[in-house]
Amino acid sequence: MSRWIKRDYVYYYVMYDESDVIREEYAYKVSHYKLNVYDEIVAFDFVQQPKRVFNSDYVVEQMMLQLSIEDEVKDIIKRDFKIIPLDHLQFLIDNDIKIVKSSCETFYSGQFKTIYIDVLQSGEGIVAHELGHAFVDINNLYRNNELKVLMQNIVNNVKNITSKIINNDSYMYVESEKFIRKYQGRTYILEKDYYGKHIQLVFSDLEEYISVGFATFVINPMLLYNKDKELYEFIARGGLLNENV
Numbered sequence: 001m002s003r004w005i006k007r008d009y010v011y012y013y014v015m016y017d018e019s020d021v022i023r024e025e026y027a028y029k030v031s032h033y034k035l036n037v038y039d040e041i042v043a044f045d046f047v048q049q050p051k052r053v054f055n056s057d058y059v060v061e062q063m064m065l066q067l068s069i070e071d072e073v074k075d076i077i078k079r080d081f082k083i084i085p086l087d088h089l090q091f092l093i094d095n096d097i098k099i100v101k102s103s104c105e106t107f108y109s110g111q112f113k114t115i116y117i118d119v120l121q122s123g124e125g126i127v128a129h130e131l132g133h134a135f136v137d138i139n140n141l142y143r144n145n146e147l148k149v150l151m152q153n154i155v156n157n158v159k160n161i162t163s164k165i166i167n168n169d170s171y172m173y174v175e176s177e178k179f180i181r182k183y184q185g186r187t188y189i190l191e192k193d194y195y196g197k198h199i200q201l202v203f204s205d206l207e208e209y210i211s212v213g214f215a216t217f218v219i220n221p222m223l224l225y226n227k228d229k230e231l232y233e234f235i236a237r238g239g240l241l242n243e244n245v
Contacts, residue, residue: 050221050232053085066093072101073117080127083218087241088131095138099127108133125215132211135240142204147239150230151203154178161201163191174206178228184212214240 055063060081069077077099081089091097095113102116108130109116115130141147160175164186172194174185187205213231216224225232234240 050225050236052219052221053083055082055084055086055089057082059086063089063093068096068098068100070100073099073119073122076117076119076122077127079124080218083124084128084131085218087238088128088214091135091138091241092131095134097134106130108137110134110137113138125219128218129211129215132214132240133207135214136207136210139240139242141210141240144239144242147210147234148203150234151206151209154206154209155201155203158201163194172201174201178231180212180216180223180227184208210240 060078063081063086064074064077092099098112098114100114100116102118104118105116106118106121106126106129107116108114110133113134115127115134117126117130135141154176155174158174158176162173162175163170164173164182165171170191172187172189172191173182174187175182176185179185185206186208187201188207189199189201189205193199209231213224213228214235216227217232217235221232224235
């Protein structure tokens with residue numbers, strides 16, 4: 001169980017499924033020292049609220065000057081650059097990733113190290129989503145032992161496996177309570193292959209897990225924290241930038 005509380009004008013997310021011993025200790029301190037507290041304040045395991053990043057316009061402009069970005073998508077890029085943490089933005093620059101307009105769909109190409117943006121599919125976080133794919137590709141993240149365990153645990157505890165038709169082909173989807181939305185469990189395994197060839201799902205089949213997770217980390221970090229604390233903490237510690245395996 002958890003709740004929001006306010007202490008010294010700062011909001012915290014509080015986990016208070018603590019032992020009775022800790023509760024009793026706190027109750028004793030309140031009564032013994034006659035502390036001035038309010039009913040909504042619970043002094044257990046305070047975790048500062050995950051917050052969105054808001055970069056200055058100057059920082060955004062400086063970042064954009066260092067990248068190859070087509071004019072047609074600059075406004076979309078600026079919007080996302082305002083909320084993507086600087087160390088993650090630096091990854092784009094360090095790896096010379098280009099961002100260009102696409103006439104068909106939004107996607108990341110590892111072959112060309114390019115993010116293609118369809119302006120008709122340009123909701124908030126679209127750059128972060130594709131950047132998530134770039135992290136996996138360039139940093140070989142599926143070889144990261146911590147991430148492998150995290151993702152394999154999801155596969156081992158799948159809630160359900162369904163299929164969905166996309167462009168006339170039916171693909172397999174994994175369902176999990178940790179997912180932000182259904183798309184996070186999408187695989188690129190065709191239904192006919194899954195059943196016909198008796199394919200066994202492995203963690204690396206969850207190709208949208210990191211991309212949706214990182215986009216949520218940028219747009220709504222509290223949501224990711226609530227749904228998948230392990231992934232939130234992995235990203236917050238710089239796991240996507242860690243090339244160690």
